[in-house]
Amino acid sequence: MDVNNLIKILNRQKKLLEELNKLAGEQLQAIKQDSPEEITAITARQEYSARQLALLEEQRNSVIEEYSQKIGMEIKNFSELLLHLKSDDREEIKKIRDDILAECHQLDEANELNTLLLKQSLRFSEHILEILNGRNFPVYGRSGDVHRAGGKRLVDTNV
Numbered sequence: 001m002d003v004n005n006l007i008k009i010l011n012r013q014k015k016l017l018e019e020l021n022k023l024a025g026e027q028l029q030a031i032k033q034d035s036p037e038e039i040t041a042i043t044a045r046q047e048y049s050a051r052q053l054a055l056l057e058e059q060r061n062s063v064i065e066e067y068s069q070k071i072g073m074e075i076k077n078f079s080e081l082l083l084h085l086k087s088d089d090r091e092e093i094k095k096i097r098d099d100i101l102a103e104c105h106q107l108d109e110a111n112e113l114n115t116l117l118l119k120q121s122l123r124f125s126e127h128i129l130e131i132l133n134g135r136n137f138p139v140y141g142r143s144g145d146v147h148r149a150g151g152k153r154l155v156d157t158n159v
Contacts, residue, residue: 002063003085003086003089003093005063006060006063006064006093007089007092007093007096009056009059009060009063010060010093010096010097010100011096012056013053013056013057013060013100014096014099014100014103016049016052016053016056017053017100017103017104017107018103019049020046020049020050020053020103020107021103021106021107021110023042023045023046023049024046024107024110024111024114025110026038026042027039027042027043027046027114028110028113028114028117030042031114031117031118031121032117034121064081067081067084071084078093078097081093082094
């Protein structure tokens with residue numbers, strides 16, 4: 001196995017994850033500014049970076065598989081791979097792996113926040129549409145009984 005090739009692949013994966021984190025931050029700002037066009041554009045860039053990341057993952061797995069065949073042992077995970085590397089290479093790859101894991105964790109948190117905000121925005125929009133379309137909402141009566149509110153529309157849609 002060419003360790004330098006593996007290191008290059010891992011570094012490229014790290015750069016893509018950094019880019020995805022940057023895009024997640026931009027997406028958060030676009031959500032705050034309520035800019036659907038910008039959100040769509042950022043999402044397209046995120047999808048492209050994610051596809052690139054998947055291609056690099058295939059390359060990384062291929063390099064590890066080649067090395068696995070070369071030494072005649074099945075390497076199932078990164079920890080097993082590290083056992084078969086020289087000390088210098090092992091430390092460099094461990095450092096990159098730790099950086100990648102940190103980027104993944106940060107990206108997960110950013111995506112979770114963005115998803116939550118988008119869902120909240122969607123629920124708010126649906127609520128406003130229900131009000132405008134005159135849906136029946138539960139209303140408490142004098143005795144505490146729940147009644148359905150009338151179905152008056154706020155917007156006349158008759159033509």
